[in-house]
Every structure is written in C-alpha cells, then in structure tokens.
Amino acid sequence: RMIAVREKTGPLVAAFHREWVQMNNGNAHWWKRDHDPAIYPLYDADKKPSWQAELDAFFEDVAFEGGSFQDLLLSNAAFVNEDNAEIYGLDPSAYGSELTKVQLDAMQRPGFMTRAGFLSSYAGYDATSPILRGAFISVYMLGVNPGAPIPGATMMTVDGDFATQRAYVEELTRPAVCTGCHTIINPPGFVLESYDAIGKWQTVDPRGGAIDASVTTATVDFGDGNSKPISSPLQLMQEIAQTPKAMHVYAQAWVSYVFGGAPNANDQCL
Numbered sequence: 001r002m003i004a005v006r007e008k009t010g011p012l013v014a015a016f017h018r019e020w021v022q023m024n025n026g027n028a029h030w031w032k033r034d035h036d037p038a039i040y041p042l043y044d045a046d047k048k049p050s051w052q053a054e055l056d057a058f059f060e061d062v063a064f065e066g067g068s069f070q071d072l073l074l075s076n077a078a079f080v081n082e083d084n085a086e087i088y089g090l091d092p093s094a095y096g097s098e099l100t101k102v103q104l105d106a107m108q109r110p111g112f113m114t115r116a117g118f119l120s121s122y123a124g125y126d127a128t129s130p131i132l133r134g135a136f137i138s139v140y141m142l143g144v145n146p147g148a149p150i151p152g153a154t155m156m157t158v159d160g161d162f163a164t165q166r167a168y169v170e171e172l173t174r175p176a177v178c179t180g181c182h183t184i185i186n187p188p189g190f191v192l193e194s195y196d197a198i199g200k201w202q203t204v205d206p207r208g209g210a211i212d213a214s215v216t217t218a219t220v221d222f223g224d225g226n227s228k229p230i231s232s233p234l235q236l237m238q239e240i241a242q243t244p245k246a247m248h249v250y251a252q253a254w255v256s257y258v259f260g261g262a263p264n265a266n267d268q269c270l
Contacts, residue, residue: 006064013063014056016257020140020250021118023052036126039206040198042086048120050083050099051199055117057099069250073111073241076104087116087200108201110237113137113192116199123197127165127206131173131182134189141240143249144223146181153178163209166193187215191236222246 035043057079062071078088079099085092088104112118113133122132138144162168169189173182194213196202203211219227220236223245230236240246255270256263 006060010060010064013060016254017055017059018052019257020253021055021112021121022136022140023055023121034125035120035123035197039126040196040200042200043120043198044083047083050081050097051115051117051120054079054081054084054099055112055115057101058112058115061101069247070241071111072250073113073237075111076106076109078102078104078109078115084116087198089201107232107234108194110234111241113237114195114199114233119192119195119199120197126197127168128193128195128197130166130169130186130189130193132189133192134185134187137188137236137240138184138221140253141246141249142221142223142243143245144184144221146184149181150177162207164193164205164207164211166190166205166212167209168207183218184221187218187220187230188236190215191220191230191233194233 034045037043058075058077059072061067061077061079062075067075078101080088080090080095080102081097081099082092082095083097085095088109090102108114119133122136123129124132135146138146156172158168158172160168160171162171169186173179173186191213193205193211194201194203196206205211213233214229214231216229216231218229220230220239221227222239222243226243228239230239252263252267255267259267
C-alpha cells in the first residue's frame, strides 16, 4: 500500500518542491543561462536534468522514508550518478546513469541547499551569487522580507581588484541605499561560499583568494529578533532546522500550493 501511495503522490512531492525552490518560475538562475565551462570544467548543460532529478529524489526520500522538516536541512543522503559524482568528490566511473543513494560528508553536505541542483541554480554564469542564495534563505526559508531591490540593482557593478566573490559583493552592496536589504541577504549567502557556482566544495575562490564562509562580525537574521553569528554551512542548516518560523513558512507553502492560493491569515489553523 505504501508503495502505491508513493507512486501516486511522489510526483506531487517533486512538483511542490520544484515550485518552493523556485525552479518552475525562473527566479532561480537554473533556467536563465549556463555556467562558463572554462571556469567550471565539470559543467555540462546536458547534465542539468540529472542534477534536478537528484533534488527530486532527495525530497521524495525525505517524504517517504520517515523523514522530517529537519532532514530537509540536515540529511547527508544524496543521489549520485555519472553526471554529478565528481562534483561531490566521487569517482564518476563508479556510477552509471541511474541515481544511486549514497551518504556524503555530513559536515560539508547537510540538506538540499548543499546539492548541485540548488547551488548551480542560485549562481551566476561565471561566479557564485551570495545575493541569490542569501535571498532564497531569507525569504523562502526564514520568512524574513528584506524588501524589493532598488531600480536597476541587477545592473550594478563595481570596479576593483577583488580576491574573492564575497569581497566583490561586499563592495557592491556597500552604498547606503543597499545596506538596509543586504545586511539581511548577504550573511546567509556568504555562508554558502564554500560551494562554487555548480556546487563543488571550494577552499580557494576562482579569483584567487581563500574562501571565508563564516559570518562572525555580522549575523544571520533568523527572524523574530533572533540573529546569530554563523561559522559554517552545517551550523546555518542546524539553526534553520530548529527555527519555528522556518517550519511555519514551509507548512504555509504546502497549504498555499495544495489549495492554489496565496497565503493568508485564514490558513493559520490549517
């Protein structure tokens, strides 16, 4: 009976999470353009459907194997094949085209936001995007609304010699007109700088500088007055996993999806 339920509702689970992670409506970079293979030699546009399939399999595994909201953020289970194995530091020759469930390093790969499908979606053509990643976490995970970007924000650039993408983004968002939003958006995005634009673990930025994925002089805003310094991706995921607002936002997203309407106060009891 459980197998029948899984076969029937598995596509619903996948469809919901694709919408929740913003894969379906173009907010993620996934559908916009490819990555530069000169910088990311493991990238191949033909592999993108496989990376998406891994995310689908991850969410389905949590949903039907006794998982919880916390497992979405903390499970180190991954679904690997020849298309994504090397991104996770595994030998691609050991895998075929079918996805195989494996356990990754729990310190480096906690939850869906450390998977290639998510990370490559929230990145630029030739660099990571702490802004895209941080905005997703703030808005869709924590329900913290930093406000709309200023007109022309996506066209802004800054000149200079920067050793890391983080340093570039810090300078880009330094103007007073930007700081109100980016003191919220940037910190969680910086914590994910240990993953390059296609999701591979990195200790050295393509610009040449050492990766700093900690937020200690600033803090990550978890909402409801709860802000904390964060030292690693694992700590970030642990904090989100135990944040009541994050659980509420996730449940609200399910209700909104199933009933086909925008979230509203009448949904609270449901």
